[in-house]
Amino acid sequence: MDADAIIIGAGACGLMCAVQAGYVGKKVILLEKGDKPGAKILISGGGRCNYTNLYATDEQFISANKHFCKSAFTQWTVDDTISFFETYGIQGKEKTLGQLFPEGKNAKDIVEVFTSICTDFEQQIICGANVEEIEQTEGAFTVQYIRSGKSRFIKAPKLVIATGGLPIPKMGATDFALRFARKHGLNIVETAPALVPLTITGKDEKWYAQLSGNSLFCRLSNDRISFEENILFTHWGLSGPAILQISSYWRRGEQINIDLLPGNNISDLIDAERQYNGKSLLSAVFNRFYSKKFTDAMAKFLPVEKPVASLTKPELELIHQTIHLFKVKPAGDKGYDKAEVMRGGIDTNELSSKTLECKRIPGLFFGGECIDVTGWLGGYNFQWAWANGFVIAQQL
Numbered sequence: 001m002d003a004d005a006i007i008i009g010a011g012a013c014g015l016m017c018a019v020q021a022g023y024v025g026k027k028v029i030l031l032e033k034g035d036k037p038g039a040k041i042l043i044s045g046g047g048r049c050n051y052t053n054l055y056a057t058d059e060q061f062i063s064a065n066k067h068f069c070k071s072a073f074t075q076w077t078v079d080d081t082i083s084f085f086e087t088y089g090i091q092g093k094e095k096t097l098g099q100l101f102p103e104g105k106n107a108k109d110i111v112e113v114f115t116s117i118c119t120d121f122e123q124q125i126i127c128g129a130n131v132e133e134i135e136q137t138e139g140a141f142t143v144q145y146i147r148s149g150k151s152r153f154i155k156a157p158k159l160v161i162a163t164g165g166l167p168i169p170k171m172g173a174t175d176f177a178l179r180f181a182r183k184h185g186l187n188i189v190e191t192a193p194a195l196v197p198l199t200i201t202g203k204d205e206k207w208y209a210q211l212s213g214n215s216l217f218c219r220l221s222n223d224r225i226s227f228e229e230n231i232l233f234t235h236w237g238l239s240g241p242a243i244l245q246i247s248s249y250w251r252r253g254e255q256i257n258i259d260l261l262p263g264n265n266i267s268d269l270i271d272a273e274r275q276y277n278g279k280s281l282l283s284a285v286f287n288r289f290y291s292k293k294f295t296d297a298m299a300k301f302l303p304v305e306k307p308v309a310s311l312t313k314p315e316l317e318l319i320h321q322t323i324h325l326f327k328v329k330p331a332g333d334k335g336y337d338k339a340e341v342m343r344g345g346i347d348t349n350e351l352s353s354k355t356l357e358c359k360r361i362p363g364l365f366f367g368g369e370c371i372d373v374t375g376w377l378g379g380y381n382f383q384w385a386w387a388n389g390f391v392i393a394q395q396l
């Protein structure tokens with residue numbers, strides 16, 4: 001045997017797993033296809049790495065089995081993440097909505113925490129190692145990888161597949177975990193890009209494009225969920241945190257409802273304006289909340305240049321509907337090139353929620369994004385990856 005375990009993928013889950021394995025006295029070999037470990041950590045949060053969320057609970061995770069993530073989150077909590085990084089000199093600073101970033105440091109420092117602990121524990125990280133095949137022989141897994149054009153084999157009694165999801169193929173994302181699962185008859189929950197911008201085409205395209213660069217605090221909802229955050233208009237549709245969040249709950253062909261003035265009632269505001277100065281134009285009311293560009297764009301739907309006193313009842317109703325129940329039907333999403341995570345993945349029914357071991361293949365563990373557990377935007381996905389790394393390490 002070459003090690004106690006082989007970990008495929010030196011991303012968030014694989015690195016945490018290697019480090020935690022070190023704490024329990026296990027030797028691992030990490031095989032990483034890319035030329036450096038933690039590539040996605042390095043680009044996360046715009047290079048600053050939103051490494052956890054103070055308010056993370058199992059409620060912010062999407063999965064066919066919403067209870068599956070609970071055990072991992074009980075074993076490794078947000079406080080564990082915070083104190084782990086604090087031990088290595090990284091203090092957390094909340095940016096917004098519980099999102100924790102390293103104070104005065106960045107994503108590179110987060111990766112360095114892992115690589116330096118791996119060095120201390122003499123955990124081997126082999127980069128440029130593209131795993132192609134896994135063979136299971138009695139009590140062992142033989143992993144075949146290609147490095148510098150040469151095929152190599154290593155062997156261990158335990159194997160961890162932490163090869164991530166499909167987003168950002170140009171950074172080396174692979175479908176390795178999904179391919180392996182399919183080959184061994186494991187069920188896969190349908191995958192799709194998530195936390196992804198949405199596109200608008202057809203007759204509405206120009207209307208959205210003219211607003212490119214404008215952002216607006218909104219409440220987005222569908223029949224499953226609602227989010228209050230900014231949306232961002234772009235040349236091809238909609239982005240911004242609220243759109244990324246709801247994209248994970250959006251299915252092709254569906255509509256999204258947008259409240260363009262959450263926390264206010266436009267009808268009341270118009271009523272008040274009518275009493276104060278009925279000659280005010282509707283645009284003057286709008287301009288208190290929106291950019292001039294947005295108010296001008298609303299002229300396509302509403303009589304913005306009309307004095308508020310002369311608005312008719314049907315017009316007032318239309319204004320209320322348009323502002324509080326603006327409907328958008330995206331054409332599609334920007335795909336894995338722009339998605340932050342993958343929805344779906346290895347069916348959680350195939351795994352033990354307590355250990356993440358594959359029920360049908362003892363000794364084999366899946367961890368991180370390749371599993372059908374997808375977090376919201378805001379540090380939740382790393383919390384899942386760290387927790388998985390910890391849980392699996394206890395079994396090696």
Ligand SMILES: Cc1cc2nc3c(=O)[nH]c(=O)nc-3n(C[C@H](O)[C@H](O)[C@H](O)COP(=O)(O)OP(=O)(O)OC[C@H]3O[C@@H](n4cnc5c(N)ncnc54)[C@H](O)[C@@H]3O)c2cc1C
Pocket residue numbers: 008009010011012013014031032033034037038039040041043044045046049050051052129130131132162163164165167168171172173174175176339340341367368369370378379380381382383385
């Ligand atoms: C632009 C962007 C920004 C993000 N920002 C945040 C953020 O701020 N906060 C947050 O919580 N989440 C963020 N995420 C999501 C987060 O990066 C992922 O959820 C997390 O990295 C998943 O961890 P993982 O270990 O499962 O996979 P990864 O971190 O993707 O690691 C998988 C590793 O496996 C390697 N690999 C794949 N196939 C093979 C193979 N055949 N052989 C060997 N190695 C292989 C890959 O090269 C990769 O290094 C962001 C994602 C993106 C794309």
